[in-house]
Amino acid sequence: MPDAALRLKTLAEQMLGAPLPVRLRAWDGSEEGPPDGPVLVVRHRRALRRLLWKPGELGLARAWVAGDLDVEGDLYEALDRMTGLFWERDTEDTASPGAGGAGARSVKALKRALDALRDPGMRSAVQSFAALAGPLPPPPPPREEMRRTRRGHLHTKNSDKEAISHHYDVGNDFYELVLGPSMVYSCAYWERPDGTLEDAQRDKLELIARKLDLKPGQRLLDVGCGWGSMAIHAAREHGAQVVGITLSSEQAAYARKRVADEGLTDKVEIRVQDYRDVVDGPYDAISSIGMAEHVGKARYLEYAQDLYALLKPGGRLLNHQIARRPVADESAYQVDEFIDAYVFPDGELAPVGTTVSLLERAGFEVRDLEAIREHYALTLRHWVANLEAGWQRxxxxxxxxxxxxxxxYMAASALSFERNRIGVNQLLAVKTPAPGTSGMPLRSRTWN
Structure with missing residues (x-):
């Protein structure tokens, strides 16, 4: 009689110290667990072997990516149930980047029981787990989707270019499918929950343009310009002269074609360039939308100082950035294994207070902060829906x-924003022209 699900469920609950919150189906067709809701499917013993070779999150990620592990039913519910099992126990766990940085806590929850494989006190459970996995052959090589090696030091120009290429140079057609016609890969700005993704992304770009108070002829530097959406909007709708920079060659080629199709080649220049190499300031305004998550804490002050130096006195910076929650020991923050290997290599998140402090240390006067995390949850759910609808393609x-x-990663990130585990903020900062002045109107929130 098939019994793999029962044996696996028993071991999982022994490691968890709590009932398994989702139903489990094993490779032999057996099922155990709650009769309602989503089903965690272990399609092959190989999933267990991957976890024995790489106990914890990386082994789990390899099993998921290979298709040895799956979820049938509502993926959001499955992730939420697993997350709920651990959230109250471990409120100081470190968060990690997700969409445009984020959502790793839900992924962590799926593998928490498997961390017990490292616990010497769980020796008998580990032995039983190994017996259930079957003969242990040599570990399979990493799949092509995984970034294999990290060369050199973090956040050098070369390592940043390599990391950006891993994430963004996977095909513009794929991004069109996920992001939709706007081709904006950052949090949209929703007037109502039932609005369209295209309208919400247009409204986000317009919100940023108004916060920057863009006027005809002004120079805008768009750092991390992606596929050119902000650059095109600023030039077409506000008459700005725009330089957009990206480290992705595929993004740049796509953006240049869009600029040409819009008839804006006299107003928009797209460069493959590191922000540290921009020397043609000053600019009237700078937008950095979903880019600062790639900078890294060791380089963040340098990033802020470089942007400050590129602005005219009175110039504005709009920094749109995902933030994690602070933890008791900030030195213990670690980048999530799954995110680092498969999604955003070398990405790092910081608490919003840290970002404000570093901008101020660079010389900026921070004038406005708008928290919009609920907007990112809606955005991610639309991206997931786009992906699922076009799955075969x-x-x-x-x-x-x-x-x-x-x-x-997108489904887990949506839940993390919804549950207030990570956030996203628009920070408006000014290069104050002189002591006692700001260059800002008395009522600056004219964009509301």
Whole structure:
């Protein structure tokens, strides 16, 4: 009689010290656990072997990407149930980047029981787990979707270019499928929950343009310009002269074609360039939308100082950035294994207070902060829906593993924003022209 699910459930609950919150189906067809809701499917013993070779999150990620582990039913509910099992116990766990940085706590929850494989006190459970996994052959090589090595030091120009290429140079057609016609890969700004993604992204770009008070002929530097959406909007709708920079060659080629199609080549220049190499200031305004998560804490002050130096006195910076919650020991913050290996290599999040402090140390006067985390949850759910609706095409455009990575990371990130585990903020900062002045109107929130 098939009994793999019962044996696996018993071991999991022994490690968890609590009932398994989702139903479990094993490779032999057996099922155990709650009769309602989503089902965690272990399609092959190989999933267990991957976890024995890499106990914890990386082994779990490899099993998921390979298709050895899956969820049938509502993925959001499955992640939420697993997260709820651990959230109250471990409120000081470190958060990690997700969409445009974020959502790793939900992913962590799926593998928490498996961390017990490292616990010497769980020796008998580990032995039983190994017996259930079957003969342990040599570890399989990393899948193509995983970034294999990290070369050199973090956040050098070369390492940043390599990391950006891993995430963004996977095919513009794939991003069109996920992001929709706007081709904006950052949090949209929703007037109402039932609005369209395209309208919400247009409203976000317009909100940023108004916060920057863009006027015809002014120079805008768009740092991390992506596929050119902000640059095109600023030039077309506000008459700005725009320089957009990205480290992704595929993004730049796509953005240049869009600029040409819009007839804006006299107003928009797209460069493949590191922000540290921009020397043609001063600019009237700078937008940095979903880019600062890639900078890293060791380089953040340098990033802020470089942007400050590129602005005219009275110039404005709009920094749109995901933030994690602070933890008791900030030195203990670690980048999540799954996110680092499969999604955003070398990405780091900081609490919003840290970001404000570093901008101020660089010389900026921070004038406005708008928290919009609920907007990112809505945005991510739309991206997941786009991916699921075009699943077969997404697989053809990339790979089954890549599509699975994106589905998991975006769904988990949506839940993290909804549950207030990570946030996203727009910070408006000014290069104050002289002591006692700000260059800002008395009522600065004219964009409301």
């Amino acid at each position: 997404a697989v053809r455009l990339t790979s089954p593993g890549r599509a699975r990575v994106w589905r998991l």
